[in-house]
Amino acid sequence: MHHVIIGAGPAGVVAAETLRKADPSAKITILGKEKEPPYSRMAIPYKLKGKIEEEGMYLRHDTEHFKALDIDIRQVNVDKINSDSKTVDLSDGSQQGYDKLLIATGATPLTPPVKGMELPGVHKSWTMDDMRGIESLATKGAKVVQIGAGFIACTNMEGIVARGVELTIVEMEDRMVPRMMDEIAGNMIKDWCIDQGVNVLTNGMVTSIEESSNGASRYQVTVKQKGAVAAAEPVAEAKESGGILSAIKDALFGGGSAVPETAPVSDEVKLDADLVIVATGVRANTGFLEGTDIAVDQGILINENMETSVADIYAAGDCAQGKDFSTGQQEVHAIQPVAVEHGRFAAQNMLGRSVENPGSLNMNVLDAVGLISCSYGLWMGVEGGDSVKVVEKDMWRYLNLQFDGDVLVGSTAIGTAQHMGAMRGLIQMRVNLGEWKSILMEEPTRVMEAYLALTQSTVIK
Amino acid sequence: MQKSLLIDADKCTGCLQCEMACSVSAEGSFNPSKSRIKIFPFHDEGVFVPYTCTQCDEAWCLHACPVEAIQLNKETGAKEVINDLCVGCKVCTISCPFGTINYNADSGKVIKCDLCGGDPECAKACPTDAITYVDANWTGYDKMKASAAKAIPGQPAS
Ligand SMILES: Cc1cc2nc3c(=O)[nH]c(=O)nc-3n(C[C@H](O)[C@H](O)[C@H](O)COP(=O)(O)OP(=O)(O)OC[C@H]3O[C@@H](n4cnc5c(N)ncnc54)[C@H](O)[C@@H]3O)c2cc1C
Ligand code: SF4
């Protein structure tokens, strides 16, 4: 039996290891296009922060790990899958046969249709190479503009800010992390970031990046901002307070004290930048499947057995669109824990064991320059379900619980980093809260107590 | 046979000696907020519940870690955080369905029970034997672990 895996990220590597554990004699090959040993792209912010060296990003630290497991890793791109002959075409011109094939090709960051994306100081933050590019330009005092304030963009922010740069974030939506956090939470995170000295422009769309002639920086980034009038209001105060407000003012008006009090409010903002980081979302890597019968929607469609629409071909991780725990629908999750879960399920099914994936739970944890937040499952709630929230703006705390009947189905928490996992337990075990439902509706912060009382019934009657 | 912490909440008086002992041993200071074991008081019922990592077989924390910073100690069965490798991403803290691995903002890394390498301080400090370290398959956690294992996909750590 020859198992071939495309992609050497977490999904592919965990699948290979799971296969090996169950089948000591199978042939296992990973085909990955990147030149480094298998690494974790989500470790990029921590390398930027200086917490680790490049080796610290590796998925496995023992240099003999894959050799010892007899897992063959080849640095090569897969150009095409020929399911009829059960082969794949490789970038070195050769072909590779397979018995079972796993597609674990991950995703690629989007390139927004903006003038100047090809300039050398414009980087994504996705690969080891991207990271090196950012490292070389994000030096102390450098002016950095990051386009996008989604989840990955925000985790990345931690690494960039730690390098002592002047950071401006431009986000199209009205708040930060709009697809992970509700309005209250997204705005709380935004306010926090502004407090930490990050310049945040929401409702902003970058329209061009151009070489700068003003001498202040390498590039000039033009942003069209909806509702610039409202955003500009604090400028009057900025005269006295300086600090971040004047930074906003600088951002809005293109700089300094030269702006007269009566300056016409423009919805176009010019930002100085030595480095532009593009983090505007990702798309599943499925392009090379064109011309095959493998069904693709947002990602590669897979059933509960991780099978694609073509026999003996499976998919896992960021490239796959599989069952969601909360909705039962096929969704792209694109998070590390799900990539690993997928990899394991795929391997079990490739071994012919028919192990069904009960569905992956959406979960995220974010450290936005020191403010920790997390969200689980249906944080936006369900129709007809109850919900409760506590907002403590001055404490930078927020908790929102979403119920379906007496079952917790989603949550958002800011400012409490203790025992967060218990919410996963309650949601994924579909614990009937019973009388605890009404207690939590009154006092949602007692969620850990509810968890203990309900799951440790042996000790608490 | 590997040993486990056996928790008997009925015996716990809430004296917090375990939290003290744990924080001294693990952090070098009396700081219960950094303890790996926590006492949860249920005031209405007059019950105190000592609570910590069960070193569960599925080790969701270990598998979720993107940089192999949680590893199995084959001798004790503990899932240990390797500080030098931990980047502080917190993915493990939201993956453990028991909520027993936590972020420590001071160190920028996560903390969890490591069974003190096979000689847990909390058990030694507990004056009422509410926490003991025993050769036992049935530690009272089994029921809880089993229900999580059934609901949430996982795999053994070894
Ligand atoms: C900056 C950043 C921060 C992040 N933070 C978090 C976080 O805090 N929490 C979280 O849960 N997730 C986070 N993520 C997301 C997480 O990294 C991904 O979900 C995870 O890497 C997905 O793993 P994967 O194996 O599916 O894909 P990948 O890790 O992308 O691996 C896929 C591999 O396949 C290779 N490949 C693609 N096409 C081909 C081909 N045709 N031939 C050969 N090889 C190919 C790619 O080069 C790549 O190496 C973050 C990501 C980034 C970039
Ligand atoms: S921290 Fe949680 S997931 Fe990790 S071993 Fe302990 S109980 Fe299991």
Ligand code: SF4
């Ligand atoms: S916080 Fe540390 S131990 Fe936890 S997943 Fe991240 S790197 Fe691993």
